[in-house]
Amino acid sequence: MKKRMVVLFLIAAASAALLSCSGGSSGGATASAAAAKGSILIKLAHGAPVEHSSHAGFLKFQEVAEAGSDGVMKVEIYPNNQMGGDREILEGTQFGNITGGYSSQSPIAGFAKEFFVLDAPFMFKSREEVYRVLDGEPGQKLLSYFEKIKIKGLGYAENGFRNLTCNKEVHSPDDLKGVKIRVMENEIQILTWSSLNANPTPMAFGELFTALQQKVVDAQENPIEFIYTNKFYEVQNFLMLSRHIYSPLVMFVNLDFYTNLAPQHKELIDKASREAIAHNRKVAAENELKAVEAIKNDIKIIELSEKELQSFKDKMGPVYAAIKKKVDNDELANLFLK
Numbered sequence: 001m002k003k004r005m006v007v008l009f010l011i012a013a014a015s016a017a018l019l020s021c022s023g024g025s026s027g028g029a030t031a032s033a034a035a036a037k038g039s040i041l042i043k044l045a046h047g048a049p050v051e052h053s054s055h056a057g058f059l060k061f062q063e064v065a066e067a068g069s070d071g072v073m074k075v076e077i078y079p080n081n082q083m084g085g086d087r088e089i090l091e092g093t094q095f096g097n098i099t100g101g102y103s104s105q106s107p108i109a110g111f112a113k114e115f116f117v118l119d120a121p122f123m124f125k126s127r128e129e130v131y132r133v134l135d136g137e138p139g140q141k142l143l144s145y146f147e148k149i150k151i152k153g154l155g156y157a158e159n160g161f162r163n164l165t166c167n168k169e170v171h172s173p174d175d176l177k178g179v180k181i182r183v184m185e186n187e188i189q190i191l192t193w194s195s196l197n198a199n200p201t202p203m204a205f206g207e208l209f210t211a212l213q214q215k216v217v218d219a220q221e222n223p224i225e226f227i228y229t230n231k232f233y234e235v236q237n238f239l240m241l242s243r244h245i246y247s248p249l250v251m252f253v254n255l256d257f258y259t260n261l262a263p264q265h266k267e268l269i270d271k272a273s274r275e276a277i278a279h280n281r282k283v284a285a286e287n288e289l290k291a292v293e294a295i296k297n298d299i300k301i302i303e304l305s306e307k308e309l310q311s312f313k314d315k316m317g318p319v320y321a322a323i324k325k326k327v328d329n330d331e332l333a334n335l336f337l338k
Contacts, residue, residue: 042100043076044078045077046077047085048226056279057157057283060272062075069265072265083101086103087103090103098254100154102249105119106185107184112148113328115142117323117332118142119192120336127158133336146255150256152254155250156248156277158280159226159247161245162221162246163223163239163240165220165240166219167215169240173195176193178197181198183202185202198219203217209231
């Protein structure tokens with residue numbers, strides 16, 4: 001009997017040892033332990049199709065991280081809403097269920113109010129200005145507020161300027177009277193389009209194509225690359241190059257995961273992120289030109305004049321006041337809303 005008990009004990013101990021040595025890490029405080037065992041699993045999610053420049057950025061991250069760690073890091077990429085939309089990706093990262101991902105700025109503001117500052121319409125005129133601000137002090141200061149929700153901001157990938165598509169031609173706020181436009185579930189975006197006389201309708205991105213097709217909504221606004229990859233040009237008549245908001249894709253990972261990495265692995269994550277963002281921006285600029293060329297025969301593209309754009313900007317006073325109130329941080333607001 002005693003011999004049998006000893007044998008059972010040894011089997012149980014061996015099984016426990018095998019279980020403790022198996023597997024990797026996708027987030028949280030287990031990163032250092034996983035590295036010691038020879039593997040760090042990094043799960044990254046985003047909502048775009050694989051043709052989108054955001055996916056190209058993560059492929060570059062995967063390449064740099066895996067090669068630079070001699071195989072210690074293994075990167076898995078989940079595109080096309082496989083892990084849910086932006087909100088689900090943020091929550092999954094926050095709780096360590098996935099390692100990280102991308103999100104546009106509006107859903108982030110629901111977690112960290114400081115990100116409402118990026119919803120300011122007509123804040124930027126060019127990509128060069130965007131990169132100078134986001135890669136400089138204002139953008140890095142903003143990323144620091146991610147940490148209060150257990151997320152580490154890594155930088156700003158390119159998502160492009162948002163532009164308006166509609167079933168009618170739009171040249172001024174008066175043209176938007178009564179137009180039902182799909183917006184993200186973000187009170188600043190709702191206020192923006194209400195201020196422009198439109199009827200903003202919050203809706204999940206995954207429902208948008210069908211809603212446009214069935215005329216549940218009349219209009220939507222997104223970067224050109226998204227308009228192309230999601231085929232919105234097939235169910236809309238006009239594309240106004242309003243460039244009303246620059247919409248970055250914020251790149252992030254779980255804070256505990258990052259904090260518990262060995263110094264050399266932190267440096268590698270930072271390096272992989274920089275190279276991913278640089279590659280993403282290059283591909284995004286190329287893709288936008290290709291997208292315009294691809295859709296120009298299916299949707300009428302309208303370049304708004306400076307005077308026409310000013311008629312929209314003149315309505316933004318209440319929006320800027322609301323953003324400053326929501327952000328509740330004069331130092332941060334002044335870095336962006338000069």
